[in-house]
Amino acid sequence: MSPGTAEFGFELSVCRWAELSWPPTGDREHAVVVARQLGTQQRRWDTVVLECDPAGLAARQRFGPRELDSDLLHVVRHAPAEWAWYRDALPDPGYPWRYVRAAVHRAADRDVVETRRQGNRIEIRRIAPYPDWLHRLVAIENKPDLDASAARALADQVAHDVETGLADEVWVATEATGERIEPALLADFPVDVGILAFSFDEADSAGGDGAADGPVAAGPARTAASVEWLPSEVTPPGAPGDDERRRRRFELAERAYGRGWRSYVETMRPDCRHFELRRFGRSLLPHCAAKDRSPTAAECAGSCPAFEPEPPAWRTRGWPIEGGPGTGIQALLRGRREWVRERERETSGGGDGG
Numbered sequence: 001m002s003p004g005t006a007e008f009g010f011e012l013s014v015c016r017w018a019e020l021s022w023p024p025t026g027d028r029e030h031a032v033v034v035a036r037q038l039g040t041q042q043r044r045w046d047t048v049v050l051e052c053d054p055a056g057l058a059a060r061q062r063f064g065p066r067e068l069d070s071d072l073l074h075v076v077r078h079a080p081a082e083w084a085w086y087r088d089a090l091p092d093p094g095y096p097w098r099y100v101r102a103a104v105h106r107a108a109d110r111d112v113v114e115t116r117r118q119g120n121r122i123e124i125r126r127i128a129p130y131p132d133w134l135h136r137l138v139a140i141e142n143k144p145d146l147d148a149s150a151a152r153a154l155a156d157q158v159a160h161d162v163e164t165g166l167a168d169e170v171w172v173a174t175e176a177t178g179e180r181i182e183p184a185l186l187a188d189f190p191v192d193v194g195i196l197a198f199s200f201d202e203a204d205s206a207g208g209d210g211a212a213d214g215p216v217a218a219g220p221a222r223t224a225a226s227v228e229w230l231p232s233e234v235t236p237p238g239a240p241g242d243d244e245r246r247r248r249r250f251e252l253a254e255r256a257y258g259r260g261w262r263s264y265v266e267t268m269r270p271d272c273r274h275f276e277l278r279r280f281g282r283s284l285l286p287h288c289a290a291k292d293r294s295p296t297a298a299e300c301a302g303s304c305p306a307f308e309p310e311p312p313a314w315r316t317r318g319w320p321i322e323g324g325p326g327t328g329i330q331a332l333l334r335g336r337r338e339w340v341r342e343r344e345r346e347t348s349g350g351g352d353g354g
């Protein structure tokens with residue numbers, strides 16, 4: 001069982017599993033970056049797995065740890081090797097150039113391009129080619145309690161994911177029931193969607209990925225090989241064209257790179273006296289001592305009726321002068337995010353810790 005009743009704990013466990021063990025076949029050929037709650041205006045995915053070219057991921061590091069938003073990407077991806085006026089160098093953005101000019105200044109402030117002034121013209125030059133670091137993008141929808149009616153409700157959403165073609169694979173992750181996945185659940189999903197059934201093991205504190213036996217990939221027709229439904233040269237009807245699709249995938253990948261899946265530390269309240277991190281298998285998951293369970297990301301906020309700021313005295317007992325346990329937790333999770341990114345740049349496998 002995943003901790004508490006909240007889907008949030010399940011979601012974080014899936015993220016941790018993916019970080020350690022993606023793909024389900026176990027044959028990791030690429031570096032992996034995992035993020036959560038990312039998508040488009042129309043659709044947000046619970047878990048996003050980026051399969052990355054390790055050399056490309058290492059080259060991406062040159063542009064810093066923060067995400068490049070769409071405006072910055074436009075500048076960075078098209079910045080020339082030699083000095084040129086930005087309007088000559090960059091493709092027509094389809095919106096006023098003054099916004100591009102503002103993005104050029106932001107890019108220079110972030111040191112992701114070089115600029116110089118020639119008369120009243122601003123010239124730009126790239127610091128390095130923006131690498132083609134994204135190999136494949138995988139979307140996972142988490143539904144721990146996937147019964148037949150939940151499967152029906154989810155079917156349209158995952159069918160939409162298949163149609164838009166932004167992701168290369170679409171999976172639904174659910175909690176294993178101890179039985180083989182019910183055919184009734186499979187019947188509601190497009191055949192292009194894979195199902196992962198997890199049985200997370202709280203006691204798995206050494207060597208495993210937190211999943212007791214699994215995951216079980218659903219049915220012989222839905223093996224990992226069979227969900228490779230989108231050959232790169234094929235665009236499903238209604239899906240964006242190649243350039244647009246490529247641009248949107250890089251925007252998603254940048255957001256995943258910048259945020260990772262531990263970004264809940266920026267929205268939850270580690271500075272509440274009841275906030276704890278508890279080990280679950282090989283994951284460190286948020287735990288609320290007041291509610292004695294894993295809180296949802298939405299309820300763990302300043303508006304929570306049980307919120308209590310950590311006492312000032314906690315900040316003076318061996319904690320850094322600038323913070324108490326809450327600051328320590330934030331630093332720990334941020335550090336883990338950096339550390340995992342660093343590890344994936346160096347190797348496409350292995351790892352430890354939550």
Ligand code: SF4
Pocket residue numbers: 269272273274275276287288289290291295299300301302304305306307308
């Ligand atoms: S009491 Fe509320 S704010 Fe504090 S840790 Fe629990 S859920 Fe979060």
